[in-house]
Amino acid sequence: MTQTSTIQTPSTGSSSLGASDATASGRRADQLADRLEQGARALAAFAASLTDAQWKTRCMPDGRTVGVIVHHVAFVYPIEIQIAQTIAGGKPLTGLTMDDVHALNAKHAVDNAAVTKEEALEALRTNSAAAADAIRALSDEQLALAAPASLYSDAPVTCQFVLEDHAVRHSYHHLARLRRAVQS
Numbered sequence: 001m002t003q004t005s006t007i008q009t010p011s012t013g014s015s016s017l018g019a020s021d022a023t024a025s026g027r028r029a030d031q032l033a034d035r036l037e038q039g040a041r042a043l044a045a046f047a048a049s050l051t052d053a054q055w056k057t058r059c060m061p062d063g064r065t066v067g068v069i070v071h072h073v074a075f076v077y078p079i080e081i082q083i084a085q086t087i088a089g090g091k092p093l094t095g096l097t098m099d100d101v102h103a104l105n106a107k108h109a110v111d112n113a114a115v116t117k118e119e120a121l122e123a124l125r126t127n128s129a130a131a132a133d134a135i136r137a138l139s140d141e142q143l144a145l146a147a148p149a150s151l152y153s154d155a156p157v158t159c160q161f162v163l164e165d166h167a168v169r170h171s172y173h174h175l176a177r178l179r180r181a182v183q184s
Helices: 025-050 068-090 098-111 117-136 141-146 158-184
Strands: 144-149 156-158
Touching: 025 068, 025 098, 025 117, 025 158, 068 098, 068 144, 068 156, 117 158, 141 156, 141 158, 156 158
Parallel strands: none
Antiparallel strands: 144 156
């Protein structure tokens, strides 16, 4: 998928910031990565249990299907990690707004309307593991760094806040939404 110039998807294989081995990782980073992995596993277990009809259930208010939303969580992990790494590097996040995020989500929904459960689950496994590895590579000092972020009206936010508000929370947020959608 072609990304906008504002949001670049990094390689899922490595992090440009942080320690090169896990022993340099701070305890907070390990806890954040563990929480991300727990959420991704819960979302994957829920998604794996769905019938074909449930997979295709439309969720309000945007009309994306359950399957598209599961894939969306996987798809945005690398982007969310890149944003956090920008802040961890002491650099401001510029030019990214919620309007950009909504546009990316809408494009993703169109481009992935026919995503299969197997494709989404594989992307979720792969991208959540890469995201957790990237988080574990961050030091406590990097997690505590704050920089202005356009996504938050240029408020100075920490790397840890960005991770908790996006990559770590994302699967939990959508899992609750998807459970409600298939129970309706």
